[in-house]
Amino acid sequence: MMNRHAVSYIAxxxxxxxxxxxxxSAQVTSGLTPVSATTMSDPEPDPTEAAPAQKGDEIIVTxxxxxxxxxxxxxxxxxxxxxxxxxxxxxxxxxxxxxxxVPSFVAQAFGGxxxxxxxxxxxxxxxxxxxxxxxxxxxxxGTSNLAVLGGPFQGAATADLDLISPxxxxxxxxxxxxxxxxxxxxxxxxxxxxxxxxxxxxxDGYITAGKNYDVGGDTLAGTLHLATKVGETGYFNVTAFHRxxxxxxxxxxxxxxxxxxxxxxxxxxxxxxxxxxxxLYPLMDNFPYVNRINGDAQSWLTNLQYNTAYDFGDVEVYxxxxxxxxxxxxxxxxxxxxxxxxxxGGVTTYFDPNGDNxxxxxxxxxxxxxxxxxxxxxxxxxxxxxQYDLSTTFGQDKAEIYTVDSANASLYADTGFTPTSFYNGFxxxxxxxxxxxxxxxxxxxxxxxxNVAFGAEYRRNVYEIGSGDPGSIYKEGGQAYxxxxxxxxxxxxxTAKSLxxxxxxxxxxxxxxxxxxxxxxxxxxxxxxxxxATGRYDxxxxxALRGTVSTGFRAPTLAESYYSATNVSPTAAFVQLPANSxxxxxxxFQNLKPxxxxxxxxxxxxxxxxxxxxxxxAYQVKIRDRILGTGSIFGSGGAVNFGIVxxxxxxxxxxxxxxxxxxxxxxxxxxxxxxxxxxxxxxxxNSDFGDAGKALWTIAGNYNExxxxxxxxxxxxxxxxxxGQIIPLFNLGAQSNIETASPRVKVxxxxxxxxxxxxxxxxxxxxxxxSAQLSPDGxxxxxxxxxxxxxxxxxxxxDISPSLGLALGANNVFNKKPPTIxxxxxxxxxxxxxxxxxxxxxxxxxxxxxNGGYYYARINVSF
Numbered sequence: 017m018m019n020r021h022a023v024s025y026i027a028x029x030x031x032x033x034x035x036x037x038x039x040x041s042a043q044v045t046s047g048l049t050p051v052s053a054t055t056m057s058d059p060e061p062d063p064t065e066a067a068p069a070q071k072g073d074e075i076i077v078t079x080x081x082x083x084x085x086x087x088x089x090x091x092x093x094x095x096x097x098x099x100x101x102x103x104x105x106x107x108x109x110x111x112x113x114x115x116x117x118v119p120s121f122v123a124q125a126f127g128g129x130x131x132x133x134x135x136x137x138x139x140x141x142x143x144x145x146x147x148x149x150x151x152x153x154x155x156x157x158g159t160s161n162l163a164v165l166g167g168p169f170q171g172a173a174t175a176d177l178d179l180i181s182p183x184x185x186x187x188x189x190x191x192x193x194x195x196x197x198x199x200x201x202x203x204x205x206x207x208x209x210x211x212x213x214x215x216x217x218x219x220d221g222y223i224t225a226g227k228n229y230d231v232g233g234d235t236l237a238g239t240l241h242l243a244t245k246v247g248e249t250g251y252f253n254v255t256a257f258h259r260x261x262x263x264x265x266x267x268x269x270x271x272x273x274x275x276x277x278x279x280x281x282x283x284x285x286x287x288x289x290x291x292x293x294x295x296l297y298p299l300m301d302n303f304p305y306v307n308r309i310n311g312d313a314q315s316w317l318t319n320l321q322y323n324t325a326y327d328f329g330d331v332e333v334y335x336x337x338x339x340x341x342x343x344x345x346x347x348x349x350x351x352x353x354x355x356x357x358x359x360x361g362g363v364t365t366y367f368d369p370n371g372d373n374x375x376x377x378x379x380x381x382x383x384x385x386x387x388x389x390x391x392x393x394x395x396x397x398x399x400x401x402x403q404y405d406l407s408t409t410f411g412q413d414k415a416e417i418y419t420v421d422s423a424n425a426s427l428y429a430d431t432g433f434t435p436t437s438f439y440n441g442f443x444x445x446x447x448x449x450x451x452x453x454x455x456x457x458x459x460x461x462x463x464x465x466x467n468v469a470f471g472a473e474y475r476r477n478v479y480e481i482g483s484g485d486p487g488s489i490y491k492e493g494g495q496a497y498x499x500x501x502x503x504x505x506x507x508x509x510x511t512a513k514s515l516x517x518x519x520x521x522x523x524x525x526x527x528x529x530x531x532x533x534x535x536x537x538x539x540x541x542x543x544x545x546x547x548x549a550t551g552r553y554d555x556x557x558x559x560a561l562r563g564t565v566s567t568g569f570r571a572p573t574l575a576e577s578y579y580s581a582t583n584v585s586p587t588a589a590f591v592q593l594p595a596n597s598x599x600x601x602x603x604x605f606q607n608l609k610p611x612x613x614x615x616x617x618x619x620x621x622x623x624x625x626x627x628x629x630x631x632x633x634a635y636q637v638k639i640r641d642r643i644l645g646t647g648s649i650f651g652s653g654g655a656v657n658f659g660i661v662x663x664x665x666x667x668x669x670x671x672x673x674x675x676x677x678x679x680x681x682x683x684x685x686x687x688x689x690x691x692x693x694x695x696x697x698x699x700x701x702n703s704d705f706g707d708a709g710k711a712l713w714t715i716a717g718n719y720n721e722x723x724x725x726x727x728x729x730x731x732x733x734x735x736x737x738x739x740g741q742i743i744p745l746f747n748l749g750a751q752s753n754i755e756t757a758s759p760r761v762k763v764x765x766x767x768x769x770x771x772x773x774x775x776x777x778x779x780x781x782x783x784x785x786x787s788a789q790l791s792p793d794g795x796x797x798x799x800x801x802x803x804x805x806x807x808x809x810x811x812x813x814x815d816i817s818p819s820l821g822l823a824l825g826a827n828n829v830f831n832k833k834p835p836t837i838x839x840x841x842x843x844x845x846x847x848x849x850x851x852x853x854x855x856x857x858x859x860x861x862x863x864x865x866x867n868g869g870y871y872y873a874r875i876n877v878s879f
Contacts, residue, residue, distance in 0.1 A: 077153060078189040078209040080520060080530060091528050091552035091562045092195075093619055093633040093696055095716075097188040104768065104777040104811050106827045106872045108224055108237040108259055110177040110185075111137050114208070116779065116809065116827070118190055119718035119762045120696060124172075125867075126860040128165035129497065129583055130417060132313050132346040133384045136163055136172035139205040140192065141692055141720040141758050142637065146570060148195070148203035149175035151210045152323070152336055154392050155200070157411025160445035160479070161384070162575040164592050164682070165583060166750060168757040168861060170645040171684060173445070173575040174202070176413070179340040179388050183221065183239040184255035184321045186213045192696055194615030194637065196568030197532045197548035200473065200514055204568045204613045204637065212323040212336055215243035216251040219879055226872025229831045233264040233312055233867055250326030257319040263347065264312040264867050267836065267856035268305030271846040272352060272586075273297050276839075276855045278304035286845040296353040299376040307350045307854045308379055312867065315344035331397035338390045345383040345420065348496035349586050349853055353377045355495070356425045358432055367428050369421050369436040380422035380496035386415045394451075405453045414444040417484075419494040425675070426491035438488035441500035444480040445575065449473065464522040471516055478509040479574030481581075492673035496584065503669025504580040511539045512571070528552040536569075541609055544569050552621075562633075563618040572608035572643055576684045582670055586853065588678040590648060591670045595684045599668035603660055604731025605685055612640045619696075627702040634695045638725075641686040644754065647747035648794050649734065653678030655795025656743055660733045678793075678851075687746055688727050690754060694720035709771030717763035722755055748789040748797040757861045759784035761804075773816075777825075779809040783863045792840060792851035800849065800859055802834050807864050813876075821876040831869035834862035 078094060097117055105113045115123035115137065123137040136144040144163075149156040156175040163172040191207040199207060221240035227233050237259035246252050272287060274280055280298060281289045289297065300306040318341045325334035353375040356367040368375040394407030417440040428434040453471035460466050483489065484499020493499050513536070520530040530550040537543050548566035555561070577596045582589055593600050596607045619633030648654065651661035653676075661681055665672065672679050696718050703711040730745035761784030769776050783805045789797040811825030837857045840847045846855065858866040 077211075078150075078191045078207055089528075089552075091530055091550040092191060092193040092564055093617065093631065094192070095190040095698065097190070099186060100768070102182050102185060102188070103876075104813075104825075105182075106224075106226060106809070106811065106825050106870055106874075107235070108182065108239070108257075110180050110182055111135060112827075113182055114177070114188070114190075116781065117764070119716045119764050120192055120694075120720065121190070122758055122762070122863050124163075124169045125862050125865040126310070126312075127163060127169070128167070130161055130346075130382055130384060130415075131163040131165060131169070131172075133315070133342075133344045133382070134159050134161045134176055134386075134415075135178070136169045136174065137177065138169065138172075138758075139190075139208075140635075140637070140694060140718075141722050142205040142639075143643075144169055144172035144174045145202060145573060146205040147174065148199055148207045149177065149210070150199070150207060151180065151338075151390070152212055152392070153209060154407065154409050154451070155447070155449055155475075157390060157413060157447040158445055158573065159388075159415075160413045160443035160575070161386075161415045162443070162573075162579045164579065164581070164645075166645055166647070166682070166753060168753050170753065171576055171643060173573040176388070177208075178317065179319060179338065179342075180210055181239055181255050181257035181319045181321060183241050183257060184212055184253075184323075186211045192633070193564055193617055193635070194566045194568045194613060195548065196570075196613070197534045197546045197566055198516070198518065200475075200534065200536065201512070201569060201571045201610075204570055204611070204615070204639065212321070213241060213243065213253050213255070214251055214323055214325070215253055216245040218243055220877065222874050222876045224872055224874035226870055228264055228867045229869040229871065231264040231266055231311065231867050232262055233870070234260075234262040235870075235872070236260045246324065246326055249328075250324070252324040253322060255319070255321045257317075257321075259315075259317045261312065261315050261317075263308070263314045265305070265308045266310045266833075266858050266866050267854050268302065268307050268310075269855040270307040270350060270853050271848065271855050272853060273300065273306055274304045274855075275846065280304070293352070293354060296374060296376065299374060300350070300353065301376065301379070306377065308347045309349050310854055310857050310860070310866065311347065313344045313346035315342060317342045317344075331395050333393075333395050335391070335393040337392060338388070340386070340388040342384065342386040342388070344386075345381040348380045348382060350379050351377055351495050351586065355586070356423045356428050356434070358429050360432075367423055367434060369423050378421055378423070380494070381420050382497045383418040383420050384415050385418070386413065388413045401456055403455045405451070407451045409449040409451075410447070412444070412446045414442060416442045417497070419488065419497045419499075422494040422496055424487055424490055424492075424494050425673070427487060435487045435494075438494040438499060439485040440488050440494075440497060441484040441505065442480075442482040443575075444478075444482070446478040448476045450475075460521070462521050462523050463525045463527075467518075467520040469516075469518040469520075473512075473514045473516075475512045476509065477512075477574055478507065479578060480507045481505045481579070491671050492584075492589070493582070498582050498584065500581060501669050501671075506578065508574050508578045510571075510574065513537045526554045528554075538571055538610075541571070544610065558623050560621040561619070562621065564615065566615045568613040568615065570611040570613070570643075572610065572684075576643060577608050580668065582672065583682075584673060584676070587676055588653070588851075589672040589676045590679065591665050591668060591672075591681045593664060593668060593681045593683045597668060599664040600683055602664045602667055604733050605683055608643060608684065609641060609686055611642050611686070614638045625701075629698075629700050631698045632695065635693070637692040639690050639692075642688050642690050643684055644687040644746065644750065646683050646685060646687065646745050647750040648680050648682060649743075650678065650680040650794055652680075653793075654680060655793050656736050656738070658734060685745070686728070688754070689725045690722055691725050692720065692722045694718060709769055711767055711769045714766045715763070717761070719761055720758070721760050724751060724754055727751075747791070747794060749791055752787065752789040752799075756787045759786045759863050762863070773814055775813045777809070777811040777813075781807045781809075781864070783807065786861060786863060788859070788861050790837070790850040792847050792849060798838075798840070798849040800835075800837070802859055802862055805832055805864060806830075807832055819878050823874040823876065824872075825874075826869055826871045828864065828869040832864065833868045834859045834864075834866060
C-alpha cells in the first residue's frame with residue numbers, strides 16, 4: 017500500500033528530475049538581463065528593478081508611488097529581505113522566515129481546533145487582520161479558515177503566507193507603518209509586499225529534511241524554480257514546492273486517566289475510576305501519554321506559482337498566480353474507552369472507531385482538504401506622459417472540513433450505528449478585485465517634479481459556509497468537531513469601491529513630502545475617508561528625520577461577521593455565535609462595524625559610515641471600535657450562567673452534547689479602544705576582511721506595548737442575578753490576550769559571514785516575558801508567565817561547486833521550550849488552571865513555539 021510519505025518522496029524526486037532535464041536549456045540564456053517594467057499599480061512594485069548589494073540601497077516600491085526610492089531614503093520605516101536572507105532559515109515556511117528575521121513579526125505557535133491547520137501571524141502586536149499582504153503589489157485574498165478560539169491570534173482571517181513558497185520570492189518589503197490611505201482596508205499595522213522572481217533564465221531549487229529534537233515533526237520538502245526568456249522582451253518564471261510535515265506531540269498525561277506522575281488513577285483517587293475503567297484505560301494507545309492534542313498538525317502541502325510578463329513596446333502585459341493544495345489533520349483530545357456506548361436490555365456495549373476489542377479509546381482528528389488559488393492579469397504602459405496600470409485579481413480559498421477516527425455518541429446510543437468519518441462542511445472565501453492606477457510627474461519649479469498618482473479600485477468579497485453530512489449534524493455530531501448545521505450555512509457578500517490621490521515631491525532638495533487621501537464606499541456600512549501625510553528631512557548624507565501621521569480603517573471580515581460553528585472538548589461545548597445574526601441580537605449584540613485608527617510615527621536614519629546604517633522609529637497606533645472575541649459567556653457550568661445564552665444557542669439552531677459539563681457562547685464584537693506604542697531599531701554594518709572574508713552584522717529590535725483604553729459593557733441581558741451587576745464582556749483572559757500574551761520586547765542579532773566556498777549564519781533572538789490569565793470556569797483566573805528567553809539559530813553552508821551547495825543547521829539550537837500549565841493551587845481533583853485535560857501541556861501562547869529545537873540539512877542547486 018502506498019502511503020502519503022511515499023507520495024511526498026515521489027513528488028520531490030519528480031520535481032528534481034524535471035529540473036535536471038531543463039538545466040541545460042536554461043543555461044543557454046543564463047546571461048540575459050530581465051525585462052524592465054514600469055509599474056504603476058495601486059501599491060504596485062516594479063518587480064524587475066535590480067537591487068544593489070549595499071544594505072539599505074535596495075529600490076523599494078512599498079509605501080510610496082514615487083519611483084527610484086531606496087530603503088535608506090524612505091520616508092516610512094521599511095525592511096527589505098532579499099533572497100540571501102530568506103534562504104538561511106531552516107523551516108520551509110514563510111511565517112517562520114519572517115518571524116526569525118523581523119522583530120515586530122510574531123508567528124502563531126499553536127492553534128485550537130481548525131486554526132491549528134492554518135497558523136497565522138501578526139505585526140506590531142496587533143491583530144493578524146491589521147496587516148495587509150500584497151503579492152507584486154496586488155492585494156492577496158484571505159483564508160477561509162477563521163481562527164475562532166481565544167488567544168492572541170483570535171479572529172485571524174488574513175492571507176495565508178504558508179501558501180507562498182519562499183523559493184519563488186525575489187525579496188519581501190515589510191512596511192511597518194499605517195498605510196490604509198494608500199492601500200485600503202486592513203493596512204493598519206503595516207504591509208507585507210512579496211515580490212516574486214522575474215528572471216529571464218536559469219533556475220534553482222533545494223531538498224531539505226529535518227525534525228524536532230524529541231517530539232517528532234519529521235519534515236521533508238523540495239522546491240524547484242525555473243526561468244526562461246519569452247521572445248525578445250519577455251520572461252516566464254515557475255516555482256513548484258512540496259512539503260510533508262509530521263505530527264509533533266508535547267506532553268500527553270490526561271487528568272481523567274493518570275496522575276501527574278503517569279500512574280493510573282484508582283477507585284479512591286479524585287477523579288476516581290471504576291473497575292471497568294481501571295481495566296480498559298491502561299490499554300489506551302501510548303499509555304500513559306494518551307492525550308496527543310498538543311502539537312503540530314500533520315500536513316502535505318503543494319504550491320505552484322508563476323510570474324510572467326511581455327513588453328510589446330508601448331504596453332506590457334503581465335500575469336502571476338498561485339495554486340495550492342493542503343491536506344492536513346490535527347489531533348484532538350483523546351476520548352476514553354467508555355465514551356461511546358449503547359445500553360439495550362440492561363446490557364451496555366462500547367464502540368471503538370478502530371474496531372479494537374477490548375475498546376481502548378480513540379483520538380479524533382480534525383482534517384482539512386484545502387484548495388487555494390489566485391490569478392492576476394494586467395497591462396501597463398505610457399500614454400501622453402501618463403503611466404498606467406490596469407489589472408484584475410481573483411483569489412479563492414476553499415477548505416473542506418472533516419472529523420475522522422471519531423464517532424457520534426448519540427447516534428450510536430440511539431441506533432447502534434455510527435460512522436467513524438464525518439464530512440463537516442466547508443468554508444469558502446472569494447475575492448475579486450479590479451484596479452486602475454495612473455501616475456504622472458508634473459514640473460512645478462520645485463526641487464523635484466510632483467509625482468501625481470491617482471486611481472480606483474473595485475472589490476467584491478464572498479464568504480460561504482456549507483453544511484455537513486447527516487451523521488455530522490445528528491444531535492451533537494461527531495466527537496471533537498460537529499458538522500455545520502443548515503442554520504450555520506449561508507452565503508454572504510459585500511462590494512467596496514474606492515478612489516485615491518497621492519502627491520509626492522521634494523519642495524527643496526532635503527525635504528521629501530508625500531500626502532495621500534482615499535475614499536471608500538462599502539455596500540454594508542457606507543463611506544469612509546482616510547488620509548496619510550509623510551515627511552522626511554535629510555540634514556546631511558549621514559542624518560535624517562522622518563515622520564508620518566495617518567488615519568485608517570479595517571472593515572470586519574465576512575468570516576468575523578457570519579462564522580457559525582460549535583467548538584467542543586470532552587467536557588465543554590461552546591457556540592461561536594455569528595456577530596450579525598438574529599441570535600446575537602436576542603442577547604443584545606449589534607452588527608459589526610469598521611475599526612478606525614490613527615497612526616503617528618517619528619524616526620531617524622543615521623549613516624555615519626558608508627557601511628553602517630541605523631534606523632530608529634517610534635510609533636503609536638490608536639484603534640477605535642476594535643473587533644475582539646469575547647471571553648466565554650456561560651449557559652451552564654460556569655461561575656455565572658444565563659438562560660438567555662441557552663435561548664440564543666437554540667435560536668441559532670445548535671444542538672450541544674448532553675454529557676458535557678460546560679456550555680456557552682463566544683462572539684466577535686466591536687469591544688474596545690486600544691493604544692499601541694512601540695519603537696523599532698535596526699543597525700546593520702558590512703565588514704570586508706579582504707582575504708579573510710566578509711560579514712554582514714545586524715541588530716534589529718522591537719519594543720511594543722498595547723493597552724486597553726476602553727471596554728464596552730455587556731448587554732443588560734447579561735446581568736449577574738447574584739449581585740445585580742452586568743458581567744465583564746471581556747474577562748481577564750480576553751484582556752490579557754490583547755495586552756500581555758505577546759512579549760513587549762523582541763531583539764534579533766545576526767551575522768552572515770562568508771569566505772570563499774564557506775558561509776555561516778549565526779542568529780540570536782531574545783524574547784521578553786509574556787503572560788496570560790487562564791481560568792477553569794470563567795470566574796477565577798490565574799496569571800501564567802513565560803519568562804525572557806534566548807533562542808539561538810545556526811546554519812553552515814558549503815558550496816561544493818558553483819551549482820551545488822550543502823547546508824546544515826538548527827533553529828532553537830538549545831531546544832528551549834515554554835513552561836507547562838500548572839494545577840489550580842490546592843486542587844483536590846487535578847483541575848488545571850485552564851480547565852484542560854493534559855497535565856503536562858505547554859503554555860501555547862509561547863512566542864518561540866512549543867516544539868523546541870528543529871535540526872535540518874539542505875541540498876541547494878542552481879543553474
